[in-house]
Amino acid sequence: MSKLDSLSRRRFLIGGGAALGGMMLPGCSRTPLPPTYGSILRVSDNLTYLAQRALLPGQSLSREYTLGDISSFPAIGAVTPGEPGARGYCEPYRDLQRRGFEGWRLSVDGAVDRPGSYSLADLKRLPARSQITRHTCEEGWTAIAEWTGVPLSRVLLAAGMRPSARCVCFHTYDSDLVDSIDMLDALHPQTLLAYGMNGRDLLIRHGAPLRLRVETQIGYKSRKYLRRIEVRDTFDDQGGKGFPAIGWAWYTGI
Amino acid sequence: MSPANSAPIPAKHSGWVRITHWIVTVSFLLLVFTGIEILMVHPRLYWGDVGNDLTPAWIELPISRNFRHGGWEGKEAFGGGANAPVTEARTFKTFNQNSWGRSLHFLAGWGLVAAGAVYFLAGFVSGHFRRDLLPRFEEMRSRALWADFVEGARRQLRVGKEGPDYGPLQKCVYLGVVFVGLPGEVLTGFAMSPAIAAAHPWLQTMWGGQQSARSVHFLLAVALVLFLAVHVYKVAKSGFRRSMRAMTLGGKGP
Numbered sequence: 001m002s003k004l005d006s007l008s009r010r011r012f013l014i015g016g017g018a019a020l021g022g023m024m025l026p027g028c029s030r031t032p033l034p035p036t037y038g039s040i041l042r043v044s045d046n047l048t049y050l051a052q053r054a055l056l057p058g059q060s061l062s063r064e065y066t067l068g069d070i071s072s073f074p075a076i077g078a079v080t081p082g083e084p085g086a087r088g089y090c091e092p093y094r095d096l097q098r099r100g101f102e103g104w105r106l107s108v109d110g111a112v113d114r115p116g117s118y119s120l121a122d123l124k125r126l127p128a129r130s131q132i133t134r135h136t137c138e139e140g141w142t143a144i145a146e147w148t149g150v151p152l153s154r155v156l157l158a159a160g161m162r163p164s165a166r167c168v169c170f171h172t173y174d175s176d177l178v179d180s181i182d183m184l185d186a187l188h189p190q191t192l193l194a195y196g197m198n199g200r201d202l203l204i205r206h207g208a209p210l211r212l213r214v215e216t217q218i219g220y221k222s223r224k225y226l227r228r229i230e231v232r233d234t235f236d237d238q239g240g241k242g243f244p245a246i247g248w249a250w251y252t253g254i
Numbered sequence: 255m256s257p258a259n260s261a262p263i264p265a266k267h268s269g270w271v272r273i274t275h276w277i278v279t280v281s282f283l284l285l286v287f288t289g290i291e292i293l294m295v296h297p298r299l300y301w302g303d304v305g306n307d308l309t310p311a312w313i314e315l316p317i318s319r320n321f322r323h324g325g326w327e328g329k330e331a332f333g334g335g336a337n338a339p340v341t342e343a344r345t346f347k348t349f350n351q352n353s354w355g356r357s358l359h360f361l362a363g364w365g366l367v368a369a370g371a372v373y374f375l376a377g378f379v380s381g382h383f384r385r386d387l388l389p390r391f392e393e394m395r396s397r398a399l400w401a402d403f404v405e406g407a408r409r410q411l412r413v414g415k416e417g418p419d420y421g422p423l424q425k426c427v428y429l430g431v432v433f434v435g436l437p438g439e440v441l442t443g444f445a446m447s448p449a450i451a452a453a454h455p456w457l458q459t460m461w462g463g464q465q466s467a468r469s470v471h472f473l474l475a476v477a478l479v480l481f482l483a484v485h486v487y488k489v490a491k492s493g494f495r496r497s498m499r500a501m502t503l504g505g506k507g508p
Contacts (some may be wrong), residue, residue, distance in 0.1 A: 006442040044361035072308035140296035141306035253449030
């Protein structure tokens, strides 16, 4: 390991530790609570979030299964964002899809020392992780698949996440909606930027070329069709582009 | 009380019983309402860890347009073999009101858990459970139970002396609701949560998996709704106004 690597790793550990510390102490008012938009439902969501963060041990791993447990897997929401007229249609995505996603890059910016962008090959050069986990959809169904990708924490490490970071936002091709997760979930070992599913490249309907996997929350937090990751010091609903603004819970540990 | 009035006097309830009774009632009704909405989004139930539209269900409920909808396309198999897991993309526009449905379900869940915790604590400390709900040994003989059952169809709620004076079957049913039904709903609810299951996997495995917990959650809810129907019927039969007065203002009624 080069000196630069070990330095940035130390910085990362310090940054990650400080970010987690901020999470653990809601009294310090640095917890990035999402806005409630005057709805008692969002107040209740926040109560659930604080209760789960206070009562559950830090970063427990979700159960991992064996190859034989892999199940059929419905694809819902946007499934063909490269097709005009389809849900989530996006012209830049269509162009990328036509080129077999050549030229696709993931931007990483915000509260990082080295903002930049990563090609799929760049991401595949980072240490990979495969996990066979269960997807729990808010609709009520579940499915098991093997996901292969790079832990989000590795990418944040490479980008030099700052200690002030409190929240990681995800911009996607299929929607204007900008979702985010807190640092506890962002640095969770099973939180992946996945490019593979069940031993092959991610299918378009499942979010190709890159999707998020957040195994400790409900399925809709695992955004598909990623294009940009933004690290932020505070919770930001991106001008009403987050889940709370459209009436859905931001935290879905339950 | 006028001597002409020979109707049975409803039980006298302490203040904490009355308050928690109504918080639990409101919470329960909201949980049933939103629970039906959530089930309507995916009206299929399964056993084990996995269940979705592409796997077999043990029951399918015709309670929304999502029932057996045929909107799937682009079937693709993961791996070879006739039984290989598949993926299909959904084209059907489903019914889904889970944005407020789920959050209201959990808000009501907070009400149930908070009031339930107070009720449990007070029930043990005050001796209410031991004194009023635990059947006496002689009450549990088969002959006494049979007599209570035969009489129960006609008989109204018993005359209260200083506290509630329940029949043995009534005690058993209340104990079932208090110690099995409602706690079972909370535990199966927790078991379905990805964050709680990651931290405490036994909560999920004790039911046989995530979807088994969901099925038990549903079956217990059906049992509790049946209880509610019989309960309201019994209350109405034994003098609705008196019983309501006893459970709201307290005292023995006029």
